[in-house]
Structures are given as structure tokens and as C-alpha cells.
Amino acid sequence: MKKLEKLLVGAAVCALAVPALAQADEQDMQRKIEELTKKVQKLEEQKGGADQKKIEDLTRKVDKIEEKSLGKWLTIGGDYRFRLDSLNGSTKAYTDAFGSLNNAQNALQGTIFGGGSVAGQPVSQLMPLVQTMQHTTSYAAAAGMVRGLMSPLPPGTPANIVLQQQLAGMLMTPAAAGGYAIQVPAYKPNNDTLYTNRFGLNIHAKATKDVTVNVRLLAYKTFGSNDDQAVTNGGATPFFADRVGVFDGTLGRVPSSDFLNVDRAYATWSNIAEQPIWFSIGRRPSTEGAPSNLRLNNERPGNGGTPALLVDYAFDGMTLGWAPDIEALPGAYAKICYGRGFEAGFETPANNLKDTDMLGLAIVPVDTDPLRVWLQYNRGFNIFDFPTMNDTYFGNTAPAVNLGAIDWYGLGAMSTIKKVGPGNINFFGDVGMSVTHPNNSVSGNAGFEGLMTGAFFNPEAPTSKTGWATYVGARYDYEPTKTKFGVEYNHGSKNWITFAPAADDMWTAKVGTRGDVYETYLIQELNSKPVSSFISKAFFRIGFQYYDFEYTGSNNWVGAPVKISSIQPGDMMLMAPVKSARDIYATLEVKF
Structure with a gap:
């Protein structure tokens, strides 16, 4: 018995040393715990009930050792992606x-x-x-x-x-x-081979019974460059507002540098007052929301995501959610979200800017494997003219004026039908609407353009503009070979505006296009057994995107849209007007 106690104490010391010693073998410790547990069970059988108290004490020691194991409270994962893009476009004079x-x-x-x-x-x-x-x-x-x-x-x-x-x-x-x-005469921008590396590190920690911390770090850089010039048309007029430069909400989401930036970092308190209520605060999981998880080959975002058609931006903020147990509405939940898009600092005689904030309400009446339905409302307050960016074509930029507010409305659903032939089919549909509420302000830095109003040196009286968008797609998963084939289409109207500059698209966030975008892709997973976690996988992805722009200003709320076909060589513009673009891409991705 004494020998067994010494073994258990030794195992406890090893377990406590694991966080401090990176060389410690977690799996080996787990094996020792299992061996000691078997010894306790064998001793109990041999004694036939004698010395029961000592056996119970030893069992508790084994439990405590196991509780201190890293695997009980800490999960580390991540992903690596190599991507090749071949980009080609066409502009107007x-x-x-x-x-x-x-x-x-x-x-x-x-x-x-x-x-x-x-x-x-x-x-x-x-x-x-x-x-x-x-x-x-x-x-x-x-x-x-x-x-x-x-x-x-x-x-x-x-x-x-x-x-x-x-x-x-x-x-x-x-x-x-x-x-x-x-x-500038019409020309065809072209980059035959744009290579990028992206590395993500995910950390999930269980701090207490109902409190967890999640962190995601991202580094995203271009081969042979440590800046964003390859995607911002460096040295020449940018094509789109969300690719002028990298700013707070797009760190790690647009190729820029080898810095490991904080993409997400938030704490969540669940089971508040023994009720299905949670509160979460920090840098939010407000990127790569549904249904973009299908083409990115990600897991479903869960109750922390936001619809990709309306928001793809790394916000700092908080969420209060409630997930009632309603038999007729399996998986239902609702949440109120708040985020800060820009901190204006002290109000002084020289600074009358207001903070840019976002408030959202999400209602998900059904969230199951075969069906997920969502309704979303967002309002952006005190929308700025330019975000804070450095070394852009326009120099160092920063918000100079608040232009007004924007309302967004969304309704979408995604579903899975299993055993369709030798595989499963996933499909989705999403619609969105944007309504601007401009104030009387215009941006002097943008030639007197306002919130979706005016042109350069041609101001327009503040007028509310309503836009809409639709986004549909499907993916067939061929189970025998782990092959997935998908098609997507989205359309944005003349006055459509979204808030998705962090979307995983090279030209511009496709969901913010004023026109049509067609995409098809093929995912081929390697037939390898997961080792690091049950969601670990490696796969290739190849795809094709085609943008057909009908109006200028995709993903830009500054200035009124102009029909592409009506642009004349003498029309003054801050962005080069792209009438069409295509992207042929291929990736090698590993998730661990």
C-alpha cells in the first residue's frame, strides 16, 4: 500500500510540472494514470472490501491527478494554409x-x-x-x-x-x-501567381466550471513581401475600399505581415444562475460566419458566429445569449451583441469625433444538423469615413468625420440532406438589406462625399439609400473519396453595403459586390486518420471566382454608386473602377 501511495504522489508531481515543462509528455502521463487506476481496482478486488477507506483515498488522489492534466482544461489547435491565386481584371477609363x-x-x-x-x-x-x-x-x-x-x-x-x-x-x-x-486609360490588372502563407493558433482553456477563454492568433503574409502591397495595388489607385490597407478589423485577415496578431480573444461565462444564459466579452468570433464555413471547409460556427452576408469583421465587444429548451424549436437561441469599430478617444476642442459602435440582435429558432435558420438585425452608429491605416496610396489615414448610421437586416437558412446517392448535400440561402441614415456631414478627405451620397467635388444632399443582396449555394460531399464540390452565387443591388472587409477573398469581399459573383470549388480531403483532434484534417481546395460589377463602390459606404457602363474618362474617382475580375485559386490546408 505504501508503495502505491508513493507512485501516486510521484504521478501528481509529474502532472503539476506539465504546464511548466514543455518537454513533458501528456500522453505518457495519461498512460501512467490509467495504470495506477488499474492497480487500485486490482487491490480492491484482492482485499475484498478491506482497507476500503485507504482505497477510496487513493482513488481520490488519482482523480485529482487526472484533473490537473493539461488535456482536462487546455486544448491547443490551429491551422496552416498555403494559397496560390491567379488574378485578372478589367477596368474602365x-x-x-x-x-x-x-x-x-x-x-x-x-x-x-x-x-x-x-x-x-x-x-x-x-x-x-x-x-x-x-x-x-x-x-x-x-x-x-x-x-x-x-x-x-x-x-x-x-x-x-x-x-x-x-x-x-x-x-x-x-x-x-x-x-x-x-x-487613367482602361487596363487589365493582372497577377499570375500570388503566393501566401497563413498560420493560425487556437487556444481553448477551461478556467473554472462555467468560465472558458478562447484565443485565436493569426499570421498572414505574402511570399517575398512583409506588407499588404500585393493586394492593395501598391503604388497605384486601389480597386476597392476594403483593400486599401490593413486596419484593426482585418488584422490577420488580409495578407500583410508575419506578425502573429490577435484575431480572437474572449472569455465566456455560461450557465449563469443555473440557466441557459451566457455572457461573453473580448475580441469576438465575428468572422467566417455561416454559410461561408461550407466553402472554407470549416466546422459550423456555433452560437458565437454572425451571418457572413452581413458581418465579417474582427470586432471587440460582448454578447449576452439565451438558449431555452423548447421541444418544438431544437437548438434555438437568441443573443444581443455589441461591438466597437473605432475608439474616438477624448473629446476636446480639436476632436469632436464619436465612437463607431455596432449593436446586433440574432435569433436562431432552429439549429440542428439537418437545419439551421437565422434572423439578424444590426445597426452601425457614427460610421466613420476612413479607418486608421498606414502607408496606403492615400498616405496615413484616420477617421475625420462621422457620416451617419446604417441598419442591416438578414434572414437565412442552411440545411443538410444525407444519403443522397453516395454522399450528402449541403445547401443554403441568405438575403440581406441595408438602409443608410446619413447626417449632414461629408468627408473633406473624400472630395465632399457622404454616406452613400455624392461624388468627388460633387456633394449630394443627405438621402437614405436602401440596398439588398442575396447569397445562395450548395456543396455535395462524396463520402467514398472525401471529395466535396460546391457552387455559390451572390448578387448585390446598386445601394447594397455590408460590413465584411475581413472576408477571405483576394479582390474584395464578394458578399459586398454591387453586381454578381459566381464561384465554384472542389475540396479533396486526404484519407488520413485524425491524430491531434477529432476535427483534424488535411485537404486541397481549388476554386474559381468571377466578379461582374454593375456599380462602383462595392464594400464602400463613402460616395454614391455609379453605373460602371456610364463611367467616362473625365469622371473623377478615388478608386479605380473595376468592371470585372476573376480569381483562380488553389490551397493546401492542414487543421490540427
């Missing part, structure tokens, strides 16, 4: 608004250093125009300024005002005709 401003600035700086003048007036007279533009953040002031610059001037107008109007005219005049406007 347009005038680069930001490039034109830079051209004017460079020309004027040359005049300054040369000690000359423009139209007979000192260049210093032009500074009020630049300063006024940057600080003009109301529609009324912007409209008045543009009228003043474009309208005929009466005799006796001050020379500096005449000069500012002449400068505005030169800004609209092509450089070839002696002005500053940079016209």
Missing part, C-alpha cells in the same frame, strides 16, 4: 482624383520653389482653398464652396478667389491639355 490632387500639389510646389506665381497671383493665395477643403465637413458648406468655385464670378471678385476658381478648373482639365487631372 477614369480620372484619378487623388492622383490629380497630387499632381497639382507637385506642380505648385515647383512654382513655390521657383519663386513664381499662378495666373499672376502668388501661390500663397491658394492655401486657403486647400485648408477649406480639409475642414469642410458639412453638406451645406461643401455645396456652397463647390458653387463658388464653379459659378461665373462677377466683376471685382478678389484676385485670390479668381485664382482658386482657376485652380479648380485646372484640376478638372486633363494634364495633356495643360491642367492637373490625371486620366
